Amino acid sequence: MLRIVVLGAAAGGGVPQWNCGCQVCRAARDGQPELRSTQASVAFSADGVGWFLVNASPDLRQQLTATPQLHPKPGALRHSPIAGVILTNGEIDAVAGLLSMREGSPFTIYAHAKVLAILKSNSIFDVLGERTVRREPIEADRPFEPRLADGSSCGIEVLPFAVAGKGAWYLEGKAHPGGSDGTGDTLGLRITDKGTGKYFYFLAACAGLGDDLKSRLAGAPLLFFDGTVWRDDEMIAQGLGQKTGKAMGHIAMSGDDGAIAQLAGVAIGRKVFLHINNSNPALLAGSSERKTAERAGWQIPADGTEIVL
Template sequence: MLRVVVLGASAGGGVPQWNCGCAVCQEARSERPELRRTQASIAFSADGDHWFLINASPDLRQQLIATPQLHPKVGMLRHTPIAGVILTNGEVDAVAGLLSMRESSPFTIYAHPKVLAILRTNSIFNVLNEKYVRREPITVDKAFEPDLPDGSRSGIDILPFAVPGKGAWYLEGHVHPGGDDGAGDTLGLRIKDKASGKYFYFLAACANVTDDLKSQLAGASLIFFDGTVWRDDEMIAAGLGNKTGQAMGHIAMSGDTGAIAALAGLDIGQKMFLHVNNSNPALLRNSPEREIAERAGWQIPPDGTEIAL
């Protein structure tokens, strides 16, 4: 059985964001604590004992404390159920939490060579001693089975694939340490339990839903999909930023070419938005935007949500 836990469902900064006074963040600080969310990451397992993370958010330590499935085994001085971390991009949102995993427990980082190059050229990630923490390159459109810490097979098949997106913000205007050619900056993942055949998709960032992507996602039991903004100019209109969703590499939820419309009619079982920005009014349960999303079959899960396939 494939089990998935939503560790965090928010975009960068979380909800509430530390320096934000928007309506959502104000409500999350005061009378609506259920709005609070940490930054996007999930954990999944095929056996309930060994878990893999997709991305390591800056909130990872808090997420691990809040998730009993990821606690050390009782009676052991040093232990973690985490066998590996799969990175879908090199943004701060996806990699900063790795620094909280520096205490010499064995696990493997799986990432595209372009993302591994970012880690390699930033010396702060050397705190992850490669004697214990292996770094394994993954290839677009080539499935792999991650190992368990003892070297045995996990029984999980992971297929990375390229999706429309952008490289890390902090590299804009700089030479990419992994080179500027080819895909790899933004990946989607299909996670499949080899024993049961059950699978789900994870896309924390996506700038556009292509016909190929529609075909790939059609009929899936579960998808986690980029829900950063409700409308493309949302942050500009709210006075919270000067970039559109597209400029940041994210598709809007709404609109004729937004995620809700683009992914309608594909016979997808459960549709969950994650990486939802604090500016997004769909976070508010009684908002018209939330009603539209839920009427179309979408959920915005709270942290800690567990799904079994």
């Protein structure tokens, strides 16, 4: 039985973002606390005992406190059920939470060599001593089985694959620690329970949907997909930034080239948007954008949502 918990559903900055006075952030502060969301991450487990995280958001400590499944076991002075963290990119909102896991519990970081190179190049991540926190390189299109803390099987296979995207924004104009050749900056994941055959896809960042990716996703029981912006020029139109969604490495929800239209004809059991920016009007329950997304079969989850396959 594959269990998935949405630890956070928001894009970088969360909802409300600390310095933002947009419509969604104002509502989240003042009258609609249900809009509040931490930055995107999920946890998954095949047995409900050993858990793995997909990305480690800056809000990780808050997320772990709010998630009983990830608490230390009763009676233990020091314990964590988290056996590993799988990184799909090197952005701040995917890696900063690793620093909250520096208190000496063993786990493994699984990431592409390009992302591991980013961690190695920044000495602040040395607080995660490699004798306790192993760093395991993963490759696109090569499945692997993450291991529990004692090295035993977790019963789950993870298949990473490259998707359209871009490198971390803080490396723009700088030499990439992992080199400029090849893929690895943005990965999607297929996560499969080997016992039941149930699986789901996780793509928190995706800049475009080609035929190959749509074919890959066809038939999936569950998809977590990039929901950063509603329209490509959303940040510019609201006066919140100067970049389009595409320039940031994210496909829009709406439009002919957007996720809703592109995946409308693809057979997917449950479609869930994740990594949703505070600028996105689909966050508002009564908005026309939310109604459009829901009519198309998409869900916008709250933090703490649990799904069992």
